[in-house]
Amino acid sequence: MSARHVPLDDLTSGSLKGARVLVADDIEMNRELLVRRLSRLGITNVLQAADGREALDLITSVPLDLVLLDIMMPVMTGFDVLEAMAARGGTERLPVIVISAMNEMDSVVRAIELGAEDFLPKPFEPTLLRARVVTSLEKKRLRDRMREELSRKQAELTEARNLQLAFVPPPHADDSLLIDVVLEPAREVGGDLVDHVVLADGRHMLVLGDVSDKGAGAALVMARTYTLIRALAMRSDASDLFADLAQAAQALNVELSKGNPSCMFVTLLLGVFDPSDGRLAYVNCGHVPPFLRRADGTIERLDVAGGLPLGVIDIAEYKAGEGRLHPGDALLVLSDGVTEAAAPNDVLFGEHGVEAWLAAPPASLASLVSTVRAHEAGGPPSDDVAALLLRFHAVLP
Structure with missing residues (x-):
């Protein structure tokens, strides 16, 4: 599904402003930098994780709209987190942007195959980060609306089936x-x-x-x-x-x-x-x-x-x-x-x-x-x- 371009002001007043984002990186300075960049987009509801296990615990317990995920982290790597999410079907509903210094093609391919929506190399380009975050959040919003509509239609069809069988x-x-x-x-x-x-x-x-x-x-x-x-x-x-x-x-x-x-x-x-x-x-x-x-x-x-x-x-x-x-x-x-x-x-x-x-x-x-x-x-x-x-x-x- 391709996402049409939406002006930043419109998104800031809507889906960006209300978005909840997880930043997972073992280096505190990297996390603070990403938090500042997100704040400039109007995203202030940001959670942080210093290792892969902490990130996965938040992913499974807190409603999120986007994850910015490092690869090289202690306890669990970013790849481990993606594998755990894929096993539970989490990457289908929650977009993950990998931001890592491991920018070899094999690492990029592996992250995408495990369900990551995008991959940005470190040091990241702020303009590119902005575009990826905006696009990922808009696509998630559209997918969520589609799921809600499908769920509503399924409920109506189930009710119609029950009435027909009556x-x-x-x-x-x-x-x-x-x-x-x-x-x-x-x-x-x-x-x-x-x-x-x-x-x-x-x-x-x-x-x-x-x-x-x-x-x-x-x-x-x-x-x-x-x-x-x-x-x-x-x-x-x-x-x-x-x-x-x-x-x-x-x-x-x-x-x-x-x-x-x-x-x-x-x-x-x-x-x-x-x-x-x-x-x-x-x-x-x-x-x-x-x-x-x-x-x-x-x-x-x-x-x-x-x-x-x-x-x-x-x-x-x-x-x-x-x-x-x-x-x-x-x-x-x-x-x-x-x-x-x-x-x-x-x-x-x-x-x-x-x-x-x-x-x-x-x-x-x-x-x-x-x-x-x-x-x-x-x-x-x-x-x-x-x-x-x-x-x-x-x-x-």
Whole structure:
């Protein structure tokens, strides 16, 4: 990062005047000379150290803005101090200007490699010292502001992640079925959504979607989609609205197509399950076809293509599909963050990986996520992971 030139008067009234500087040199006369030079710059908050150990103790215990460090000192040399600072990551936050009579190239290179910001030979040139001090303090001030801004943004993203995960409903369990859900954004926030709601007539609305992008923009589209679907589910006539899922999908598509200049779209599986007879109505808007594991271990796919992803074009039409679950069957809906999870050799987890996991009666989605993470072998996830698992136990009387 290059530092622009700032007039001395401006710096003296700001960052220089309030700066705290450590002068470390075993010769008292050298320390006094540097203190006087700093005072002329308006820097009056100056600490002194007569050896390397004293300097390191002050560096680790007192907030500092700059260190002027000699090399040849008793107890610990300046090189020892730089090595100790580098081991703790201190030179990344605290600039060090080495001022030494050891001005051979090897000494200069070693100091810079250990993290020193600059190197001035003794006897130093006052004008050059002034320029180096001013530049180092300004760069530190700018870096500190950048770190503060990054820290603030990280706190905001963490809060946004917590709010997004709060959208995820708790698992559902009753005498007829169990519903388990999981959502793991690849970044702080993501574009996957998963939801289920018990409608007034006892049927269960099931939702799993995937926004076409990642990050904050995708999270906002996800939140909008979630809000629209929840608003429909909370209406007094929700049972009638979800009697025709094709029309429900079309209504969602029209709303998501409005005000969409970035052309983000949402693949979505919207379903309604009736535990009284095991019937499942669904509409697949460009999403991964769900997996249906029968009680005997047979795996089927609900592959009726319902239509385009939501938000692509407002005149899109949709078609609903239908299936039936029997006691002992399990329905798995997931995002492509599962099937496209990659191993270090770029082999995808794939649909075959999902089917292998489904080969045994599925216990919980936590085990699916663990299997996917084991496949990635510690690599960073490339996409959000969302899944919904419905296990049907018995038809309601």
